[in-house]
Amino acid sequence: MGRTTFLLVLALFAGTTRAELQALDDHELSDVQGAGIGFVLDQVLLDANNATITINDITNAAKQNVPISVKEFYLGAAGSNKGANLSPVTIGRLDHPFALNLAKGEDMRTLRDDGQWVQTTPSNITVLEFMFPERLTGAAGQACISGFAAAGNNCSSRASEKVDLGIRFDFQVAAGRTDILNLDFAELAMDGSYLRLWGDSGRSQMVGEARINIFTRSLQIMSCAAGTTGCTTATEQRDRTIFLNNAYANISLGYGKTQPLLFDVSSNGQFVLELPNPTASGTTQAQKDALAADFYANAPRTNIVINGLQAGSGSAASGGYNFGYNAIQGLSINYLKVTSHDL
Template sequence: MNYLLLVLGFSFIGLVQADMVALEDSELSEVQGAGIGFALEGILFDASQATITINDINNGSGQNVPISVKEFYLGASGSNKGALLNPASIGRLSQPFTVGLVKGEDLRSLRDDGAFVQTTPNNLSVLELAFPAMINGAGGQACIDGYAAAGSRCSSRASERVDLGVRFDFKVAPNRVDVLNIDVAELVMDGSYLRLWGDSSRAQLVGEARLNIYAKTLEMMSCAAGASNCVTVAEQAARTVYLTNAYANVSLGYGKSQPLLFDVASNGQFALELPNPVRDPNNPGANVTTLSGIGKSRADDFYANAPRTNIVIGNLNFGGTRPGYGQVPTGGYNFGQSEIRGFSFNYLKVTSRDL
């Protein structure tokens, strides 16, 4: 599968710039129109002085509950929570972001044991939006620097990691504002993807998604620095949760027998559903409790090949202070390492509701 590769250069410091690299005729002649690939070079976003307010979210009494988005930044790693922002390059021509229309039988997902498996059905066209790929074998990079448990299958190099931060202010009452302040260091999302296609038997849009998040540190603070009771280092530390060497591989859907279903009701509410992977969508009322025939074959395939969900936190700390970048905090309460591995969804349904 060939991609038309674009190099986009962005600089968000008052101006926006974009450059495309010219391709020779010989290179263009090899493009088959399968999709496009792109890398981001020199990208920096600093909205630390800006505020975006989200309105029209009402509580049970009909009162507006505005959400203010503040202190958003994205730049190269080593920014010290956005204080020293520099441009970052994400992806490269050999490992780009991709958008393409691909045959289901040509797509693969990396299983926990390192094997690439086909998860999408045959004989259909799939729209795929994908991050730089995961690598199995030589050439892979450590997904989290200095933390072997996260593996070395990432294609992004250390210089292609980013720092990201954002603050949310929730005005839940006239005289009350709840704050969630998030700072992530050395973030990489290799292997993440969203795949969409139409299911004729269900007459709806379906898909599957993989969300990979690797971070050297992640800090969540429940107050705004400088506000009342959030001024000193001790006050801020008392309201902070520290995650060190944390990663999550979240798998939603196994296209062959458990696609992720997207639906919108007549009242405007949306629903996301992962159906029972054993039931046949062409005969959903069939009894499959004996796990024979098609039920057994679908179950065997699902439990052997469906990508699993893993959530690992190398160190979880409430309160305390971090003595240095990437280090484990001291003081507070240390919960140590926490893990959820090999988790799969046999059934899941998420629906929106009015407040």
């Protein structure tokens, strides 16, 4: 395991956020409102290319173990050439840290695609929030993907704070066969991502909402392990790889005021994630219409944009194909239910 250093800073935001720690007298301290804990990952490097973590106790319908091996995991500064030349990276900084917050729902805001901040969480509840470095408005931001303006210029992470990340999964679903999923991200940032959790007394369960933002210069998905049969030469590896260049996703799961993300476990032990209909709490047609109008006007949307998508070498003669630009933008999820099942 490479060298990992964590710098933990208690971030007390009152008025203007500063990029350095300063001493406060008693009068100044009396005006400070604790807004949570902020922290920065300082000079972090993770290199587990020669390690294997095996996940057991996942069974199929016949109650047989289906092991998942995690291999070739790395995280470091951008420019690592898929983990071959790793160096440490600092993610976040004191004025734009990772944060663990506890606040009232009416005090939280979410940045919408049009640059407007909106309240998505219900009022009169206490919300626990884990958030990545923030996204900004105005001219103070950084390019989310260098050289690709369509991804936006409102990320707080600078180029030096973006990471290369890779991980490989080996699945032994069928006896005598191993299926491989090998992921390599280059210049990855997740600014503006968050997970918010709170208790819903009416449902007697924990609920929440999430925003998952992924910005990457490139993502390569390979279906084989380098150096194995059929995956030795550069051509063989390219023919079994999907390339996503200048790609980003803003995935919105839940609009807490009327469509919280529900977490549950079924009677047979399967997990369940559900986004209910946002008008379900209305009892009259007028109430349902008002809930629908609020949802479509204010709920953050889901966007997935891939500026360049290529499968294989891009040559039809070798079975590859260049799909070019692909996008799903402005997607609203009216209802969603995801349930795990035995293999």
